[in-house]
Amino acid sequence: MFRTHTCGELRITDTNKTIKISGWVQKTRNLGSMTFVDLRDRYGITQVVFNIDTDAQLCEAARALGREFVVQIEGTVNERHSKNPKMATGDIEIIATAFTVLSKSETPPFTIEDDTDGGEEIRMKYRYLDLRRTPVRKGIILRSKMAQEIRHYLSEDNFIEVETPILIKSTPEGARDFIVPSRLNAGYFYALPQSPQVFKQLLMISGFDKYFQIVKCFRDEDFRADRQPEFTQLDCEMSFVERDDVLNKFEGLTKHLFSKFVNFDYKGDFPRLTYAEAMALYGSDKPDIRFGMQFVEITDIAKNQGFKIFDEAEYIAGICAPASAKYSRKQLDALTDFVRKPQVGAKGLIYVKCNEDGTYKSSVDKFFPQEKLALWAEKFAAKPGDLLLVLSGNKTKTQKMLSELRLEMGNRLGLRNKNIYAPLWVVDFPLFEKDEETGALHAMHHPFTSPLKSDMHLLESDPESVNANAYDLIINGVEIGGGSVRIYDTQMQQQMFKHLGFTQEEADAQFGFLMEAFKYGAPPHAGIAFGFDRWAAMFNGTDSIRNVIAFPKNNSGKDIMIDAPSLVDAVQLKDLRLKVDE
Numbered sequence: 001m002f003r004t005h006t007c008g009e010l011r012i013t014d015t016n017k018t019i020k021i022s023g024w025v026q027k028t029r030n031l032g033s034m035t036f037v038d039l040r041d042r043y044g045i046t047q048v049v050f051n052i053d054t055d056a057q058l059c060e061a062a063r064a065l066g067r068e069f070v071v072q073i074e075g076t077v078n079e080r081h082s083k084n085p086k087m088a089t090g091d092i093e094i095i096a097t098a099f100t101v102l103s104k105s106e107t108p109p110f111t112i113e114d115d116t117d118g119g120e121e122i123r124m125k126y127r128y129l130d131l132r133r134t135p136v137r138k139g140i141i142l143r144s145k146m147a148q149e150i151r152h153y154l155s156e157d158n159f160i161e162v163e164t165p166i167l168i169k170s171t172p173e174g175a176r177d178f179i180v181p182s183r184l185n186a187g188y189f190y191a192l193p194q195s196p197q198v199f200k201q202l203l204m205i206s207g208f209d210k211y212f213q214i215v216k217c218f219r220d221e222d223f224r225a226d227r228q229p230e231f232t233q234l235d236c237e238m239s240f241v242e243r244d245d246v247l248n249k250f251e252g253l254t255k256h257l258f259s260k261f262v263n264f265d266y267k268g269d270f271p272r273l274t275y276a277e278a279m280a281l282y283g284s285d286k287p288d289i290r291f292g293m294q295f296v297e298i299t300d301i302a303k304n305q306g307f308k309i310f311d312e313a314e315y316i317a318g319i320c321a322p323a324s325a326k327y328s329r330k331q332l333d334a335l336t337d338f339v340r341k342p343q344v345g346a347k348g349l350i351y352v353k354c355n356e357d358g359t360y361k362s363s364v365d366k367f368f369p370q371e372k373l374a375l376w377a378e379k380f381a382a383k384p385g386d387l388l389l390v391l392s393g394n395k396t397k398t399q400k401m402l403s404e405l406r407l408e409m410g411n412r413l414g415l416r417n418k419n420i421y422a423p424l425w426v427v428d429f430p431l432f433e434k435d436e437e438t439g440a441l442h443a444m445h446h447p448f449t450s451p452l453k454s455d456m457h458l459l460e461s462d463p464e465s466v467n468a469n470a471y472d473l474i475i476n477g478v479e480i481g482g483g484s485v486r487i488y489d490t491q492m493q494q495q496m497f498k499h500l501g502f503t504q505e506e507a508d509a510q511f512g513f514l515m516e517a518f519k520y521g522a523p524p525h526a527g528i529a530f531g532f533d534r535w536a537a538m539f540n541g542t543d544s545i546r547n548v549i550a551f552p553k554n555n556s557g558k559d560i561m562i563d564a565p566s567l568v569d570a571v572q573l574k575d576l577r578l579k580v581d582e
Contacts, residue, residue, distance in 0.1 A: 001020065002020065002022045002072055002102075003020050003021050003022040003072070004019045004020045004021075005019050005020070005021055006021070006041055006042075006043035006044070007021055007023045007039050007040055007041040007043055007044050007045055007046045007089070008041070008043030008044020008045070008046070008088055008089060009043060009044070009089075010046060010077055010089055010092050010094075011089070011091065011092065012079060012091040012092055014077045014092065015077050015078065015079050015092065016076060016077060016078075017076065017077045018074075018075070018076055019074075019075065019076070019077060019094065020072060020073065020074050021039060021041075021046060021048075021072070021073050021094065022039075022041070022070070022071065022072045022073070022102065023039045023040050023041035023046075023070070023071070024039070024040050024041070024068050024069070024070055024071075024105075024112075024132065025037055025038070025039060025040075025065050025066065025067055025068060025069045025071055026038035026039065026040040026045055026067070026112075027067060028062070028063070028065055028066075028067075030063050032052075033051065033052045033053060033059075034049060034050065034051055034052065034059070035049075035050040035052075035059050035062045035063050036048070036049055036050075037050070037062060037065060037071075037073075037096075039071065039073060040132075042137055042141075044087070044088050044089055045087060045089065046089045046092075046093070046094060047080070047084075047087075047089070047092075047093040047094070048073050048075065048093065048094045048096050048099075049078075049093050049094065049095055049096060050062040050096050051095070054095075055097070058096065058097075058098070058099070061099075062096070062099065065101070066104070066105060066107070067105065067107065067108060067112070068105035068108055068112065068129075068132075069101055069103065069104055069105050070101070070102040070103035070104075070105070071099055071100065071101055071102060072099060072100040072102055073094060073096055073098075073099050074096070074097050074098040074099065075094040075095050075096040075097045075098070076094070076095045076097065077092050077093075077094060077095075078092065078093050078094070078095045079091065079092060080092055080093045108126070108129055109122055109125075109126055109129070110122055110123060110126070110129070112129060112132050112133055113133065114133060114134050114135055116130075116133060118130070120554075121554065121560065124546075124552070124554055124559075124560050124561060125560045125561055126561070127550075127551055127552075127561050128561075131550065135547075136547065138540070139536070139537075139540045139542065139547050139548040140548065140550055142261065142536060142539060142540050142548065143532075143536040143540075143548045145261070146257065146261060146532075146535065146536055146539070147214055147532075149256070149257065149260055149261075150212075150214065150234060150253070150257070151214070153253055153256055154210075154212045154236075154253070157210070157249075158210050159210040159211065159212045159236070160208050160210060160211055160212075161211075161212055161213055161214075162203060162208065162211055162213060163213065163215075164193070164196040164199035164200070164213065164215065165193070165199065166192060166193065166216070167180060167190040167191075167192070168190060168191055168192075168193050168199075169190070169191060169510075170189065170190075170191035171191070171198070171510050171511065175194055175219035175220060175221045176219070176220035176221065177191040177192065177194065177218075177220065178191065178192040178218045178219075178220050178229070179191050179192075180192065181576040181577075181578055182576075183575050183576055186576075186577045187577065192218035193215075193217055193218065194217055194218060194219050195217050195233060195235065195529060196213060196215055196217075196235050197446060197448065198448075198511070198513075198514050200213075200235060200236075200237040200527060201237070201448065201486060201488075201514065201522075201525065202514070202517055203237065204237055204238075204239045204486075204522070204523055204525040205517045205518070205520065205521070205522045205523070207239075208239075209238065209239035209240060209523070210237075210238055210239075211235075211236065211237045211238075212234065212235065212236045212237075213233075213234075213235045214232060214233070214234055214235075214532060215232065215233055215235050216230055216231070216232060217230070217231055217232070217233050218230050218231075219231075223553075223555050223556070223557060226478065226531070226533075226534050226537070226543075226544070226545050227545075228533070228545060228546070228549065228552055228553055229553055229557050230553075231531065231532075231533050231545070232531075232532040232533050233529045233530060233531065233532055234481075234529065234530040234532045234535075235527075235529045236250070236483075236527050236528050236529065236530075237525060237526070237527035238525060238526060238527060239523040239524065239525045240523055240524060240525075241524070241525065241526050242485065242524075242526070243427070243469055243471065243485055243526065245526070246471075246483065246485075246526045246527065246528055247270075247425055247471060250473070250481070250528055250530075251269070251270050251423075251425075254266075254270075254423060254473065254475075254480075257535070257539070258421060261539045262419075262421065262539055264421050266421070266423070270423045270424055270425055270473075271289070271424045271425070272424065272425045272426075272427055273287070273424060273425070273426050273427070274426070274427055274428040275426055275427070275428055275429045275430065275467070276428070278426050279399055280295065280399075281294045281295055282294065282295065282403060282406065283295060283398075283399035283400055283401075283402050283403030283406070284400075284403045284477070285426055285429070285472065285479075286426070286472065286474045286477055286478065286479045287403075287424070287426075287474065287477060288407060288410065288416065288422070288476055288477030289422045289424055290410075290415060290416060290417065290420050290422040290476060290477075291410050291413075291415035291416070292322075293319040293320060293321060293322075293406050293409060293410065294319070295317045295318070295319060295399070295402055295406075296317060296318060296319070296320065296379055296380045297315065297316065297317040298316050298317065298318065298376055298379055298380075298390070299313070299314075299315055299316045299317070301372075301375050301376065301379065302316045302368075302376070302390075302392075303316060305367060305368060305372065306367055307364060307367040307368070309348075309392060310392055313392035313393050313398075314393065314394055314395050314398075315392065315393065315394065315395035315398050315399070316390065316391075316392040317390070317391065317392075317398065317399070317402060318350070318380070318388050318389050318390035318391065318402070319388075319389050319402065319405065319406050319409065320380040320381070320382050320386050320387070320388055321386065321387040321388075321389060321409050321413065322383070322385075322386055322413075323385050323386065324385075324386065324387035324409075324413065325353040325354055325355060325356075325384075325385045325386060325387050326385070327351075327353075327387055332349075332351055332363075335349055335351075335389070335405075335408075335409075336348060336349045338405070338408055339391065339401060339404070339405055343404070344401050344404045344405070345397070345401055346391055346393075346398075346401045346405075347393075349363075349389060349390070349391065349405075350362070350363050350364055350389070350390040350391070350392075351363050351387060351388065351389055351390070352373055352376060352377070352387070352388040352390070353387055353388075354377055354382045354383065354384055354385060354386045354387070354388070355384065355385075356384045356385055357384075358384065360373040360374065360377065376388060376390075389405060389409070391405065407477070416476070416477075418476075418541050419541075420476075421475055421476060421538075422475065422476055423473065423474065423475045423480075424473075424474050425471055425472070425473060425474070426471065426472045426474055427470070427471045428452065428467045428468070428469075428470075429444050429445065429467065429468045429470045429471075429472075430444050430464075430466070430467060430468065431443070431444065431449065431451050431455075431463070431466040431467060431468040431470075432444060432463055432464060432466070432499065432500075434464065440501055441463060441464070441499055441500060441501070442500065443496075443500060444468060444470070445468060445470045445482065445484055446484075447493075447496055447497065447500055447511075448484075448486050448487050448493070448496075448514075449468045449469070449470050449484040449485075449486070449487070450468070450469045450484065450485045450486055450487045450492070451466045451467070451468060451469065452466070452467045452468065452469050453469075455467050459495060459499070460495075463499050468484060469484055469485040469526075470482070470483070470484035470485075471483060471484065471528070473528075473530070475538060476538065478534055478538060479531070479534075480530055480531055480534055480535055480538070481528050481529060481530035481531065482528065482529065483526065483527050483528030483529060484526065484527075485524075485525075485526040486525050486526055486527070488518065488522040488523065488524055488525060489518070489522075490515060490518045490519065493511075493514075493515065493518065494507065494515070497511075533545035533548060533549060536548040
């Protein structure tokens with residue numbers, strides 16, 4: 001037996017017990033007649049004491065212990081004279097009677113502490129060491145507990161967990177596929193699934209009316225903090241349901257997870273915004289509603305006043321930053337620099353300070369006298385001390401710029417508290433989006449999304465105005481999940497393929513198996529998929545999903561720990577009948 005207790009288990013009630021613990025040496029402190037060793041495992045840290053007066057040889061040997069040595073300690077639990085309230089085991093210590101070095105360690109490339117000196121690249125290279133750190137370990141444990149809780153919650157409601165294939169057919173779903181060559185079928189390829197979409201629809205046709213899966217998905221797309229080439233979804237589908245059935249069911253799951261993992265008891269129903277409302281008020285289909293500063297359009301009162309920039313604009317709108325009129329010229333210049341950054345793309349920024357004495361100070365005083373600025377302030381419902389920030393130009397582009405500015409002001413004013421959770425549903429997305437270069441229509445979600453019943457009559461005559469029966473769950477400005485009511489009628493699905501530019505032959509080649517299945521009695525069905533990594537990262541209080549994935553890729557899509565992707569042997573390429581184009 002290597003241990004009778006873990007390093008986070010012993011308490012004052014265990015005093016005088018003879019125990020064994022095993023773990024990694026966190027640090028040692030040699031204080032003359034005594035040597036202290038902090039021993040760590042995933043459960044915590046326990047202080048071990050070696051006393052030169054009781055066993056000089058043992059104490060001397062303990063001084064040779066280095067950081068990250070794996071050690072077994074035998075001894076007696078003792079009440080500490082100098083207690084440490086910051087440690088769960090801080091009331092006790094172990095008086096060592098024997099120890100065994102189970103494994104020695106070289107000096108680690110970075111300190112394995114909560115606040116480490118290791119940069120991200122070096123920690124990713126030695127990820128197995130990084131996982132020993134408490135903040136990283138907590139994220140992985142949280143992820144595990146979330147998965148267990150989800151499985152329990154859905155299984156209690158008769159959902160069936162079904163595994164779907166990883167090697168599938170390549171189909172167009174928005175992002176690039178990762179493809180896998182087949183050795184047994186030369187010149188043919190599998191694809192790794194971007195999602196189990198068609199399989200969960202087939203499961204509905206099979207009669208499994210409530211399905212879920214915590215599943216790996218793969219998308220060959222550009223990287224950012226909340227993306228990885230391989231990621232995990234909570235994938236769900238239900239039969240004989242309408243949109244509200246799905247939203248209510250998974251709103252319940254979300255509330256349950258809020259209560260279980262972040263001690264947040266959400267009262268009432270999640271708010272809902274249409275896509276059009278979200279864009280008009282926030283310039284984003286994933287708005288952060290932890291704070292206000294909704295957009296206010298002033299095109300009608302700011303245009304045609306002799307200010308060329310506004311007079312030539314399609315759209316003029318802004319936000320009201322509360323209690324910010326005392327912003328200095330330097331701070332306002334910094335905001336102007338921010339909106340001019342390439343990721344925002346504005347040419348400039350107009351401001352109006354609502355002074356405490358009822359007057360206004362603006363960057364466009366020359367063109368807009370006090371009475372005009374007062375009209376602006378009235379439309380914004382601005383109070384003395386507030387700051388108006390205004391952008392203009394093309395409507396769609398300006399809304400996106402204003403969205404970035406709003407989020408930046410939310411950060412600067414401390415309004416984006418990670419300990420506050422503000423969920424909402426965004427519904428009624430456009431069914432199609434148009435490629436600006438080619439003019440071709442693409443499915444905003446995927447080709448199996450049903451149009452709203454109220455818009456179906458427009459599908460042939462005006463497809464761009466058709467809204468989808470689709471929905472996203474947004475929490476704190478992060479898209480946590482998304483789904484839709486599915487098409488289950490063969491004729492409607494063929495009509496959808498036609499609008500997406502598929503010939504009958506192409507549709508049959510890509511999705512013939514699904515269309516064939518529709519012939520044998522497909523039930524009405526709908527579903528949703530949640531970004532499990534994003535959910536875990538949010539509950540863990542971190543911005544990057546890498547912090548809740550055991551072995552993530554870096555920003556270049558590489559696993560620098562195992563050196564992947566890598567070249568493969570020429571024999572393997574020959575077996576697969578592949579050649580690398582240099």
